[in-house]
Amino acid sequence: xxxxxxxxxxRGEDGRFLKENRFWEARASHGRPPIYNDPExxxxxxxAYFEWTIRNPxxxxxxxxxxxxxxxxxxxxxxxMTLAAMCNFLGIDHTTWRAWxxxxxxxxxxxxxxxxxxxxxxFEGAAAGLLNANLISRELGLxxxxxxxxxxxxxxxxxxxxDVEIARRLAFLLESGARKLTDQSNQTENEV
Numbered sequence: 023x024x025x026x027x028x029x030x031x032x033r034g035e036d037g038r039f040l041k042e043n044r045f046w047e048a049r050a051s052h053g054r055p056p057i058y059n060d061p062e063x064x065x066x067x068x069x070a071y072f073e074w075t076i077r078n079p080x081x082x083x084x085x086x087x088x089x090x091x092x093x094x095x096x097x098x099x100x101x102x103m104t105l106a107a108m109c110n111f112l113g114i115d116h117t118t119w120r121a122w123x124x125x126x127x128x129x130x131x132x133x134x135x136x137x138x139x140x141x142x143x144x145f146e147g148a149a150a151g152l153l154n155a156n157l158i159s160r161e162l163g164l165x166x167x168x169x170x171x172x173x174x175x176x177x178x179x180x181x182x183x184x185d186v187e188i189a190r191r192l193a194f195l196l197e198s199g200a201r202k203l204t205d206q207s208n209q210t211e212n213e214v
Contacts, residue, residue, distance in 0.1 A: 057112075057113070057114065058122075058129060061128055061129055061131070061132045064129055064132050064133075065132045065135070065136070067111075067112055068108065068112070068132070068136045068139075070111075071103070071107070071108045071111040071112070072103065072139065072143075074111065075101045075102075075103050075107075075143075076101075078101060079098040079099055079100060079101050080098075080099040080100070080101050081096045081097070081098060081099065082096070082097050082099050083095070083096055083097075084096075084097045099152070100147050100152040100153055102143070102144050102147060102153050102158065103139070103140040103143045103144065104140065105119065105137070105140060108136070108140070119133070141162060144158045144161065144162060145158070145162060145164075
């Protein structure tokens, strides 16, 4: 870094930078210093978020009736941990978290551990009925999904039927329906 005299040499009497100065070379480092140089520092801050979610549950007002008397009470509800809320707690953007996961090999084991803690808290909370199972299962990718696709994952394409094919299929349906009616009619006559 430079001292105050060198900074003053780069500026004119009015405080503006002089023409053709090279003030950017005076920096010892470029860019913002990393927030987390130490994986344990990140882990400790993530644990602080986990503790915060436990100490700050969501509150729901419930109405109870007992022997004709109505009572209102605030009931603590489990707060689901989320990556978005944790990033907000840490003062970083979600894109920063994703970048750290792929680019910071020193932080990636902690990031995987944190994501596992959040996944497990949501799963166990939903399994115990403390969190909305529908919402959580979708977020965790556990929801039953049936995706209907054509060959090689292509969208389904309805086949073009000729008039002859449509007539053939209708005739088949009419014949099978007529057979069922006949069978039912014969069965009814036999029972009488």
